[in-house]
Amino acid sequence: MAAFAAGSYRSLPGRGPSPGFRFTLYAILSTAFMFLDQRHGWLEQARYYLSAAAYPLQLAVNSPPAAWRWLEQSFETRAALQAENAALRNREHALELRSQRFEALARENAELRGLRDALPPVADRWIVAEVVNVDLNSLRQRVLIDRGARNGLFKGQAVMDSYGLLGQTMRVGPWSAEVILLTDPEHAVPVQIERTGVRTIAVGTGDSQSLALPYLPANADVMPGDLLVTSGLGGVFPQGYPVARVTEVHHDSVQPLAQIRAQPLAQLDKLHEVMLVWFRADHPAAPIGLAGGGTVDSDLTEGNPAFQPLPAPARAGSAAAARGAAPAALKPSRSGKAKAKLAPSQAASGKTAASARAAGSAKAVGSAKAAGSSKAAGATAAGPSVPGPAPPGSAAPGAHP
């Protein structure tokens, strides 16, 4: 580029390739780049180095706000620090009180599960990373953090703060990584309603204060205030971590699906520090499909065979019967996108109030563990052979035409 900028070049009109030729060349080049980047990630390596090259500039852009924050912190008054200290101590007491029974509960849980020893926690280790204040794309919910592959980060790693789930790493450079937040419109996290055990998918809306649950039938048992936890499906997040709280449930008698909004528990609007977590793959609560190594990015575009409906091993008979009863709901041709994958089973369960009731009680029947994916769970529940008792408050009879 500098060569073209040299003054001597300007004085010789007509030298060098014509603009049209150069345009064609660059257009072909960028199209080739896009193709290579999109397919198979052939440019992963190049991107790795490019993000390393971009990082100094990003840090430089970040430095004024960082310096300001540092100044603010170093000139904080004694009173403010003491107040903060007191608040932190209070919080620590509350947490300690809550975790005092943890050992006993872990022990009891191990006994109930028939294990000899209590399991280690599913979170194996974590590191804290700081958010680099750079505007990646104001319309997408992405942030840059100051840890990368040199710190052992990998693509598709869970990112959390002390209140709940934040998102996952999307692109990892040597010293930095790009995180896609829960609320990005392209992000979807498999969740479970903690009160009822109903599983669904929480999709980002692009607004940092709201998640949508677009795949629950209109008569599903959801109430404002319900806690959403990760369901462990999807291969990124382990089971049981808090994600969001339902804020708004809107039933429209014309729509087959309920319109539900939830607010993320993590403090997405004031991000300073985040935690990157490694999970034990052999833990029962570990993300299902962790061994498969599928990442959300490739699954969204190409589909992951590991996430296709599996035959439920423990209740093979009833699952097979259910599948025979509802073959249309399981057509694999619809599985092009991860988001769309849940839709058929949910639609099937929304067809009649009875099957929706059965879907709601999928956990009570005990097929939750056996069913390999939530899709299979929906199919099991939709089967006529499952006599599910209706959970309280679910599906007023005839609520749905």
Next chain:
Amino acid sequence: MVLSALAGLILSVLPLPEWLAVVRPAFLVLAVLYWSIAAPRAGGLTLGFASGLALDVFRGAVLGQHALALTTITYVAVREHQKIRSKPAFQQSLIVFGALAVYEFILFAIDGWSGHPLTSPLRWIHTVTGALVWPLATAVLERSHSPR
């Protein structure tokens, strides 16, 4: 020229409050457009392509997306630079608006094809603000390169 492109890049990744970030013009694109109109032989398409690649890396987009969009409008600007240069400021702004719209449309189309659709109408706002700050940007950049 390279300096102004770098300044444009920094201005376009500077962290801003959300509402300001939405109306922020694409400074790097404006700088590239300015140079391809004012000195089409100096940077031209190579500057456009390189800046586009830099944007791809910083924005975390599909590699080549911004490069293609920016090369396209740079090509048009380089070809028509004499006509554009002779226009009054208001008409120049209109032309820049059109170029930014084409640029954003190419990004929009590639977003869709590559499976990262972003359909929010807010993404089009910067074409308007870009056209509005164009006279200002040209004044600043003109002062930067010559006492003429």
